[in-house]
Every structure is written in C-alpha cells, then in structure tokens.
Amino acid sequence: MAVAYAISEKLVYTKENEYTGNTQYYYRMRYCPVCGTKRQRCLRIEEEGETTAYICKYAPSDKEIETAIGTCWVHEESTNKEFKKLKEIKTIKEPKSKPLNEETLSFRTEVYNTMKKLLIKYEKENLPKYKGKIIPLYKHHYEDLKKRGLNDEQILRNGYFSVPISNRKVFAKDGNYKHKITTAISKDLYDKFGNELLNVPGFIKLKDQFGNEYITYKTKVSNYLVETDKNGENVVKTDKNGKEMKEYVEIDGYFIPYERLGNIYALQYRLTKEVYDNKGKKRRYLWYSSKQASSGSPIAHHIPMNLKRIDVLLVTEGALKGVIASEFLGFEGLYEAGVGNYNNLLFTLQKLEKIVEKKFKIILALDMDKYENPDVLRAEKETIRLLKSTGHQVAIAHWPIEIGKGIDDALLYLHKLEQKIKEGEQLINELNTPELKEKAKEKLLQMKQIYNESKIKYKVV
Ligand SMILES: [Zn+2]
Numbered sequence: 001m002a003v004a005y006a007i008s009e010k011l012v013y014t015k016e017n018e019y020t021g022n023t024q025y026y027y028r029m030r031y032c033p034v035c036g037t038k039r040q041r042c043l044r045i046e047e048e049g050e051t052t053a054y055i056c057k058y059a060p061s062d063k064e065i066e067t068a069i070g071t072c073w074v075h076e077e078s079t080n081k082e083f084k085k086l087k088e089i090k091t092i093k094e095p096k097s098k099p100l101n102e103e104t105l106s107f108r109t110e111v112y113n114t115m116k117k118l119l120i121k122y123e124k125e126n127l128p129k130y131k132g133k134i135i136p137l138y139k140h141h142y143e144d145l146k147k148r149g150l151n152d153e154q155i156l157r158n159g160y161f162s163v164p165i166s167n168r169k170v171f172a173k174d175g176n177y178k179h180k181i182t183t184a185i186s187k188d189l190y191d192k193f194g195n196e197l198l199n200v201p202g203f204i205k206l207k208d209q210f211g212n213e214y215i216t217y218k219t220k221v222s223n224y225l226v227e228t229d230k231n232g233e234n235v236v237k238t239d240k241n242g243k244e245m246k247e248y249v250e251i252d253g254y255f256i257p258y259e260r261l262g263n264i265y266a267l268q269y270r271l272t273k274e275v276y277d278n279k280g281k282k283r284r285y286l287w288y289s290s291k292q293a294s295s296g297s298p299i300a301h302h303i304p305m306n307l308k309r310i311d312v313l314l315v316t317e318g319a320l321k322g323v324i325a326s327e328f329l330g331f332e333g334l335y336e337a338g339v340g341n342y343n344n345l346l347f348t349l350q351k352l353e354k355i356v357e358k359k360f361k362i363i364l365a366l367d368m369d370k371y372e373n374p375d376v377l378r379a380e381k382e383t384i385r386l387l388k389s390t391g392h393q394v395a396i397a398h399w400p401i402e403i404g405k406g407i408d409d410a411l412l413y414l415h416k417l418e419q420k421i422k423e424g425e426q427l428i429n430e431l432n433t434p435e436l437k438e439k440a441k442e443k444l445l446q447m448k449q450i451y452n453e454s455k456i457k458y459k460v461v
Pocket residue numbers: 032033034035036037042055056057058059
C-alpha cells in the first residue's frame with residue numbers, strides 16, 4: 001500500500017515515536033484511502049517502512065485529535081478496527097410512526113423547546129436581551145414582532161424563536177474548532193432524543209458524503225420558479241421534460257408555535273422573504289412538516305397577559321395574528337390553522353370548555369377581505385351554525401378594511417391612533433396662542449371621530 005501511494009505523496013514532517021523510538025514519517029496524501037477524497041488534507045504515518053495509521057480530516061473515528069487544520073481523526077492500520085467500522089455505513093432505522101397522543105405530544109413539545117434552548121446556547125451573543133433574559137430571535141425577526149405591536153415580555157412568553165441560520169459557524173463542544181450551527185444543534189438533539197426525532201414534524205433523515213445517515217431539522221424550503229403567462233398570471237416554469245422547476249432556499253424566518261395548554265402541537269414559520277409554491281402563489285407562512293411526521297392542522301389557544309374578560313373567546317385564523325389580537329383586546333383566544341377547519345375548532349372548543357368548566361361567548365374575527373372570497377364566507381357561515389348548534393352566543397367582529405385586513409393590523413392602527421390622541425391632548429396645554437389651540441383642538445376632534453368610526457364593532461348573529 002505504502003508503495004502505491006508514495007508517488008503521489010509529500011513528506012510533511014518526521015517525528016520520533018515516544019514509545020518505540022522509531023522515526024515516524026508523516027506524508028500528505030493526494031488520495032486518502034480512508035475518506036476517499038483527493039482534497040490533500042489527510043496524512044499517512046509510516047514507521048519502519050510500514051503504514052501504522054492515517055490521520056483523516058473527513059472520516060470520524062473515536063480518536064479525535066487537533067491539528068493545524070482543525071479536528072482530524074486517527075485511523076489505525078495495525079488493528080484495522082476503524083477501517084471495519086468505516087465499511088459499516090451507519091444507517092438509521094425509521095421509528096414506527098405514532099398517533100398524536102399525550103405522550104407523543106409532550107415529546108414533540110420537549111424537542112421543540114430543546115431546539116429553542118440550543119439556539120440560545122449557540123447564538124447568545126447575537127440575540128437581543130430583555131431583563132437579563134435572552135430573546136431567541138435574530139434581530140430582524142425580533143423587530144418584525146415588535147413592529148406588530150408586541151412587547152418584549154409578550155414575545156418571550158409566546159415562545160417565538162428563529163429558525164437557526166444554517167450557515168453560521170459555532171464552536172463545537174470541545175471548543176477547538178467550528179462547525180455549522182445546524183450540525184451542532186442536530187447532534188445535540190440526536191444525542192438526547194435519538195431516532196424518535198423522525199416522529200417530530202420538521203425532522204428528516206439525510207446522508208453525508210460517506211453514505212452515513214443522520215437526522216437533522218429542515219433548513220431549506222422549496223421555491224418554485226415562476227413566469228407570467230399570456231393572461232398575466234404567474235405560472236410555474238417547466239423544463240424541457242415538462243418537469244416543474246424549483247430551487248431550494250435557506251429558511252430565513254421565525255417559528256410561531258401552535259400551543260395549547262402547555263403543549264406545542266406544531267410550528268408554523270414566517271419567512272422574511274416570500275417563496276412561490278407549486279401553484280405560483282406567494283407564500284410567507286408555512287408549516288414545519290415532514291414526510292414522516294405531518295404538522296396537521298392544529299388549533300392554538302392563548303391567554304393574554306392582561307386578561308380583561310373571562311367569559312369571552314376570540315376565534316380567528318392564524319396564531320400569530322390571533323395572539324396579537326388577544327393581547328390588544330385582553331380576550332382569551334382560539335386560532336385555527338385555516339378557516340375550513342371548523343369541525344376541529346368546535347371539537348377543541350368543547351374539550352377546552354370541559355377542562356375550564358365554562359361556556360364562552362364567541363367573537364369570530366375573520367379577515368375583512370372575506371367578502372371577496374366565497375369560500376371564506378361559506379366557512380364563516382358554517383362555523384357560526386356549528387357554534388350556535390352547541391349553544392354558543394356568537395358575535396362577528398368587523399371594522400373598515402382600510403385600517404387593516406386582519407384584526408391584528410386593525411388593532412395596531414387603533415392603538416397608534418389612540419397614542420397620537422393622548423399625545424395631542426397633552427400638547428394642547430403647551431400651545432400659547434388661542435389660534436393654535438383652536439386649530440389643534442379641531443385636529444384632535446377629527447382624530448377622535450376617525451377613531452370612533454374605525455373601532456372594532458361586534459354584531460351578534
Ligand atoms: Zn481522509
């Protein structure tokens with residue numbers, strides 16, 4: 001073996017073997033028989049004309065060493081053990097898929113919460129802080145939530161966290177070399193949870209360059225390539241074989257947990273930049289899901305920090321929107337993943353009412369563009385029918401669409417207007433001419449009028 005490789009090798013240095021006293025020759029190989037690469041980073045050690053070991057940069061063994069080019073692994077030729085190990089490619093047996101019950105749900109919750117903790121562990125220097133606590137969101141994700149009207153306390157309490165940006169480098173456990181944050185977090189999760197991770201939506205099995213299988217979480221999302229057809233509509237491009245064209249882009253976004261009574265049922269994520277789906281439609285909110293484990297269509301529940309009414313329950317579509325609206329209004333809420341999910345909504349509502357031993361008055365707040373969409377209107381009608389058939393009092397929330405399509409945007413608009421009115425009232429006292437005062441009063445009156453006209457109104461149905 002030594003002869004065959006000698007031509008393409010370069011002697012890098014020599015060293016005395018402290019045990020045998022022989023000279024060890026270290027050769028840099030053009031081709032490494034351990035990992036099979038030609039990257040010229042792996043070494044062969046020769047002693048008394050015999051190969052005794054390889055120091056490989058790419059194929060792990062249980063003998064890890066630090067070198068000038070980072071972590072490498074020793075593979076000893078003499079015992080041949082490591083080589084045998086190498087030939088046995090690591091495969092991961094897929095666990096039996098399990099139904100969503102108390103046990104699998106709490107496992108799911110623990111995995112997601114651990115993922116959040118690991119993001120904090122590896123990225124703490126780059127994350128915002130509040131009262132000594134680290135907010136698990138990259139700055140631009142954090143700012144998006146602030147812009148929507150949530151404060152730091154609410155952000156922390158609601159459990160949002162960023163999808164770790166996969167190309168960031170972090171220090172490995174021993175602190176000696178850096179690797180991708182995705183590798184670090186996936187490894188930690190695998191050590192703790194093992195193959196069962198595949199039963200959690202968003203976790204997938206992949207193969208490394210040596211054919212070894214490993215489990216990681218999704219870091220990419222497909223983005224279909226679109227073009228406009230002759231009617232001006234977006235359509236997905238196809239290649240010459242008629243296959244739809246798409247690319248995979250890194251996920252830059254944050255998770256929105258769909259939580260209920262302390263359990264995370266699923267994670268939705270909000271992308272900073274929209275992608276196109278296979279129908280050529282722009283998508284910003286997607287489910288963290290995988291083939292082995294689906295996110296399902298969960299119903300989220302939330303109790304706001306300043307609960308104002310204990311008999312009212314806000315029902316809307318989408319947990320991000322719903323939670324923000326609940327925080328503004330001071331109403332408890334249930335949020336469906338889609339408007340057509342009313343059967344599941346009612347089932348969840350009845351279960352919740354059994355636990356808390358009360359019947360809620362329901363406020364239904366679907367987006368105000370519902371009048372342009374017959375499917376949404378039909379779903380609203382059906383939801384009301386079901387709610388009433390189970391003896392619930394129902395009111396529909398409405399507001400002018402100009403101040404916001406969703407109830408969260410409308411409430412944010414109203415909140416800002418309210419602040420402006422308050423500021424204006426204080427400012428009036430500081431004005432020193434009667435003319436200015438009169439003008440300001442007039443302006444304030446106008447603002448108050450707009451406020452009253454735009455306020456969320458409830459119609460009992
Ligand atoms: Zn190698």
